[in-house]
Amino acid sequence: MTTANMDKKILKKLEALEKKEGALAGPLDFYRKLLSIQLDTKRHTGKPRFSLSPETINERINAGRPLLEFDKLPVDWSLFEDTFKKIGALFASYSRDGAGTDWKQLSAGSSLKEAARAWFEGAPPSFLMAESNANTTLWEHVIQAAFNPFLVAYRDSIYSQVNQEYWRRSYCPVCGGSPDFAFLDKERGSRYLVCSRCDTEWIFQRLACPFCGTQNQSSLTYFSDDKGLYRLYVCDECQCYLKAIDLRQTEDEILMPLERFFTLDLDIQAQEKGYKPVAKARDRVGAEEGREDQYKKANINQ
Ligand SMILES: [Zn+2]
Ligand SMILES: [Zn+2]
Structure with a gap:
């Protein structure tokens, strides 16, 4: 199933649930709001210009190295920042820990890109903490949710060429x-x-x-x-x-x-x-x- 179809089906199912039960349970309501922000970002990303040659794909898969490398990702960082702020605000409104978080300070300048890199490459969360007063777990959730629409788009453009059995x-x-x-x-x-x-x-x-x-x-x-x-x-x-x-x-x-x-x-x-x-x-x-x-x-x- 393509990602776009999956998103549509999820929204339909949530709508049906809401009709049946009168209102969506807290976590599902949260998820629907999150999904609508992510969908908006996907629409803006469109089909990314991202590809890998079959040779590179085979080489990396055989060596046990994942296909995406941070520095080669064609991320639109202003779109990422925008997504990050919206998702930060959504998390803050649903979590006690996030209420006082200064997401604006965090997204200033290039620090957000570096934070995304740290998250992507698995650097210690202490790096993230130095940049913000948010709690680490919340931080990681927000970065992860904001990066997801980008990662999914890159995945869609290469994954069909991967031979599962070799991984x-x-x-x-x-x-x-x-x-x-x-x-x-x-x-x-x-x-x-x-x-x-x-x-x-x-x-x-x-x-x-x-x-x-x-x-x-x-x-x-x-x-x-x-x-x-x-x-x-x-x-x-x-x-x-x-x-x-x-x-x-x-x-x-x-x-x-x-x-x-x-x-x-x-x-x-x-x-x-x-x-x-x-x-x-x-x-x-x-x-x-x-x-x-x-x-x-x-x-x-x-
Ligand atoms: Zn993955
Ligand atoms: Zn175990």
């Missing part, structure tokens, strides 16, 4: 981000991971933890609901969890980005059991050659 790594083949959702496909029950940053879907082995890589079956388990539609994968080695949906258990059309918001209960359950969503610092590990050491250092300093 099978725990981070996104397009942007290097970590997965925050998964699904088992209808045909064979193969497990696909979904990127938290650019929504790319890629195939990954079922019997391994996508975060620490363990294949020790006594450490890996999942919980599921009565219908067997949703799963919560947990790993006792790294204490991380991953939400998933089993597409073999439903005839409905599933809109993956929306599922994140339909399953917020699962996040609460997982965290009550002592598991955490994947550590941010582990994002992008191995995304670029030689960067692994840098991450380790960053972790120690935190």
Whole structure:
């Protein structure tokens, strides 16, 4: 499904839900507002002039290097800044922590581009903090949501050329981000991971933890609901969890980005059991050659 079609279907589904229930629940209402800002940005971005040769794509995929590199992205930074401010204001209006955040100061001059780079390349959040009085998690959420329309546009122009079978790594083949959702496909029950940053879907082995890589079956388990539609994968080695949906258990059309918001209960359950969503610092590990050491250092300093 193209991204534009997906967006339209999501908005339609939210509209139908609103009609049925009188009003949208808080998180869904928030998501609809976020989506409309992101759609506006997508419209302005249009079809980006971004491509990679088949050779480059093969080379990077074989070497385990994600396709997008920050310095090669044709980002319209004034459009990014505009998107960032709108999304910052939306987050601020929905979160206690964001209310006093000075997003204006943050977006002044070139610092926003550098902050986006730090986020994209997985630099320690302390860098971001020096630029702003916002709390780190909120900051990352806002940057991520503002960058998403751009990443998705670049992804759409290259991803069809990627051979899934040659990747099978725990981070996104397009942007290097970590997965925050998964699904088992209808045909064979193969497990696909979904990127938290650019929504790319890629195939990954079922019997391994996508975060620490363990294949020790006594450490890996999942919980599921009565219908067997949703799963919560947990790993006792790294204490991380991953939400998933089993597409073999439903005839409905599933809109993956929306599922994140339909399953917020699962996040609460997982965290009550002592598991955490994947550590941010582990994002992008191995995304670029030689960067692994840098991450380790960053972790120690935190
Ligand atoms: Zn990605
Ligand atoms: Zn693990």
